[in-house]
Amino acid sequence: MSNTRAAIRVPRVETQVSARGPRVPRLPRFIAWAYLAPxxxxxxxxxxxxxxxxxxxxxxxxxxxxxxxxxxxxxxLDNFREVFADPTFWPAVIHTAIFVVVSIAFQYAIGLALAVFFNNNFRLSSTLRALFLVPWLLPMIVSASTWSWMLNSDSGVVNTALNAFGLPDINWLTSPTWSLVAVILANIWIGIPFNLVILYSGLQNIPDNLFEAASLDGASSWQTFRHITLPLLRPVSAITLLLGFVYTLKVFDIIWIMTRGGPGNSSTTLSTWSYELGFGSLLPHFGPGAAVGNLLIIVAMLCGLLYIKFQSSEASR
Amino acid sequence: MKTSRSTPKTVIGVVLTAFMLFPVYWMLNVSLMRTGDMRRDPPYLLPLHPTFSGYRAVLNDQLPYLGTSLAIGIGTVALTLAVSAPAAYSLAKLRPMGGKPLTFILLMAQMIPGIIMAMGFYSIFLNVGIINTWWGLVIADSTLAVPFGVLIFTAFMSGIPDELIQAAKLDGAGSWRTFVSIVLPVSRNPIVTVSLFAFLWAWSDFIFASTLNSGGSMQPITLGIYKYIGNNNQEWNSIMATAVVASIPAAFLLVVAQRYVAAGVTAGAVKD
Structure with a gap:
């Protein structure tokens, strides 16, 4: 494909040159590469x-x-064998899967709902939309430590809110049942802006007259969403979900800062496990840690390939 | 009719935004709380008895960390711009052989989980003897921004009219002259976008800092907060005050450079 594009380009450049006279020399290849060298x-x-x-x-x-x-x-491959045989392996894989799928499902659903909402231009809409970016811009350690304190068992404001509704305290960060939920909650909050911004820009590219035609035909807002917005948004949605998948797979800071993967292994994912093996104790296991990292990279790369394939097929349409 | 329909939406929008930003408000509220009120149940929802002791603690303990983060951020921006802008000029305008595979590699490079890079860098830095240096972090942090930078610059520079560059050539400008006095001056917007994000990512980095600079004498603010959490987990007003101060670059970005932010988020993800 790159050959065909080059073949199309070359005559175009030459016609330009001949139209303006023969004085412009074409740059030798090595000059183009000199800029790429760094x-x-x-x-x-x-x-x-x-x-x-x-x-x-x-x-x-x-x-x-x-x-x-x-x-x-x-x-x-002994390190890999050791990793596969480790009792932490399957919990880490399962937690990673839950963390990624649940995070993305909520981030996408909430991001889409907000994008549709902000697509109506109302007063203050652009200001409010900008404010929604805040969680995405904050350093992870800031968000993670804020959520840690909000989810604190005794003095956290989240438990205060639960009590106000007559619900009992939850040991968000200290009970094995809830720790994964807690980090997913914080991660959803961080990921909503990214989904909102990308889906919103996708919505902006849908021509307004389609919505007008639908409303003239008496479509309800749900019908419009279901039969116009969602199908036309499909390419952007796919890109959002694939990128979200790769980014969520990489998440390390938020989990490590909030729970260190604990208590026990209850919120360990492949990233935190890899870090824990390599750097988490005084007796580092660099080999197994790197092995876990390499497993992670294979999954990330597969998704990356899917994303690039998808994006280039969209671009060539 | 339009305004009457839009007022309820504005109200809903404000409520949703308030709900979304509650953690940010809570960070501010706790940063102003007196240490004695910290364990109060239920907590004060408003900073009725504000104290700045948390911020005094920031001034006493965290200034060196903030300075280091600033230096790392600026270094990362410089390195990222120096590497990515010329490459993008070549990819966009000079049509090098192998340009397409290179773009592909840059896209894939963005997918690599940080922990893997951190481990690789750790073993290299240890051998070369630059572990625990702040400028080692400049190198590591720039890997977060260089692929992004090249892609943003390439997208923008592809849109610079060929006529502009041809005209410069006709006037006898070499490719370097064209790059410096034509291409770079018109690329102000992507320069700002790339610089802002490179700075923000370097400023926010935790994984490289905690692996490559865990024992250094010059550490960034993310480690300052992390150590704070570890050491005195009673004084959350100080921790939250540090978090507030560490959020200043993000706030700055939002207020001053908002349009560049949205450009950065969508760039590469959505083709216009």
């Missing part, structure tokens, strides 16, 4: 090399000492 070097040094080191970590038996000296023995 980013290519950068990608090799600061992306490819760390990824290679991570892969290397996951295939060797590293200890703190051999980490520095660099002579850890090669053990093949």
């Amino acid at each position: 980013v290519v070097i950068y990608l090799i040094a600061f992306y490819a090399y760390p990824l290679y080191r991570n892969l290397d970590l996951s295939l060797r038996d590293y200890t703190v000492r051999s980490f520095v000296s660099g002579d850890a023995p090669f053990i093949g």
